[in-house]
Amino acid sequence: MNLQMILGNFALILFVAMVFTGIIWFLDIFYFAKQRRITADKALAAFDARNAKLTAEGLKIDNTSRQAIETALLRQPTWIEYSGSFFPVIALVFFLRSFLYEPFKIPSSSMVPTLLVGDLILVNKFTYGIRLPVLNKKVVDVNNPQRGDVMVFKYPNDMSQDYIKRVVGVPGDTIVYENKRLSVNGQPVAYTPLDDYLDDESPVYHKQLVENLTGVPHRILNSDNKPGVEVAIVENFPKREACDFSYEKFTCTVPAGNYFMMGDNRDHSLDSRYWGFVPDKNIVGKAFFVWMNFSNPKRIGGIH
Template sequence: MAGYFAIFLVLLTLASGLVWLLDALVLAPKRQQRLVLAQSSAGGDLPANVSEQLVKEPQLVETAKSIFPVIALITIFRSFIYEPFQIPSGSMMPTLLVGDFILVEKFSYDVKDPVWRKTLYSNNKPQRGDVAVFKYPEQPTVDYIKRVIGLPGDRVIYRNKQLFIEKACNGDNAASCGKLEMVALQLKNEGEFYQEQYAQRRYTEQLGTVAHDILQTPARREHTEFFFKQHGTAIDEFVVPDGHYFVLGDNRDNSRDGRFWGFVPEHNMVGKAVFIWMSFEFNEDPNSWLPGWIPTGVRFDRLGAIH
């Protein structure tokens, strides 16, 4: 949906801009010529209301000139700087909740045009621990948000709800690569969140220098039979191809992520989620007369940077 809206904004910007340009180069001079001819025919004494009518802009031109600057600024801001998104599911709990409205920094990674998504400027690469928005590989018109776990060349294992990473060997981490390391977890609490009737455990997970919270549901087994099958690896092992990334949801037992469909091509990356600018609570009681889409409160304590 976000992709279609981006195309709509670009088309509206182009259309209003072209109408403005056509008026400036063709229509406005013609209106001025009609005014000069009318003044000449009237001996230079033309009523003011008639003069105004002759040079008056058509309604379409007036509308285009009024909306073009605003639409152009919105298109530029949304396409290349920050884009707003709403969190529709609980797959990134507790980091992001349903009802959170976030800003995604578009220039964190490669800057792309909003229609064909061709790279206009190569910037930074996604980093381990980033909360990234990307085009879902199985349906590129849909935007997904997950956390970057594996970088190109990494070997990632998710076994018995524990994450292991063997970093790829390159110039940046030559000293620490080639060894499978368990990602540290520290239990914070249990029972703050539930998946169906099952209590979840909240851990702080340490991905290098990035500390963030995740949820696990001990009572739910891992559905390894549905995991993405990569040739030459174990069912719970993933070797990240060059130019791709491996992502997971922070709500580990309630997220359809890279474990089930594979890897995110670098081209699919949209940007890095950096800020929660609004967070609404919604009524979850199925017996309530209030529709579920109507906010019942604002979670001001959630506003701020995303980690």
């Protein structure tokens, strides 16, 4: 694991911070606080003995506040105080984003019109099974990804990057994409034309259709001036022998334990057509809600 991957892995950074602050928090409870108590008790005993001696000798006793001495000696050092304050917060955030929900920001237009650049989304981390934080190893099976799900996963070519696409093929499926139309296991996917879509980032119209992927309707975009697959930039990815490519058509049989992903902005998405299948071990979770887009607050709502 190189430095760039470590810096890009917020879960690992959060885990290290939780462990570091947690160790300090526990040491303070079970060791440092007891040592401060011992030191304070010794100082108070000496203070009381000194005052008792002064009283016996008829001299003026020390007017220093006994409570002030005890408070000062029991006070946590600043570095322990801050660590102790941060630990419960960091631990709660780590638990929530590791096992329940994790926020992401959409950085590109590959999922337009379903997701726009700047959308802040929530991802369900447990719907596809409970995984160990940082290692991302599944320890409890719950559900498997289904065709039509919008899924976040680790990019196979760089595990420090999170990608989001739609599940088009599950293990064992045969996917055919011909003339920009999908067929799954020999069954053509239904399409319904919509009005053209105007790109917010540039004054360009795209063909817009509703694609009903085995019972999951969602909007997709196509561009007339783009081929279905730009064969020249297809990579030599693992298990590529399961696929057959041409400019107008490709066919892929999804291997066991893998998924075939495509962006809804079909002609402006680098996806499984180009870099291959997504292994189960790369799965992060299912995107289900847009909780904010600061440029367009009306975007708040569920993801379909």
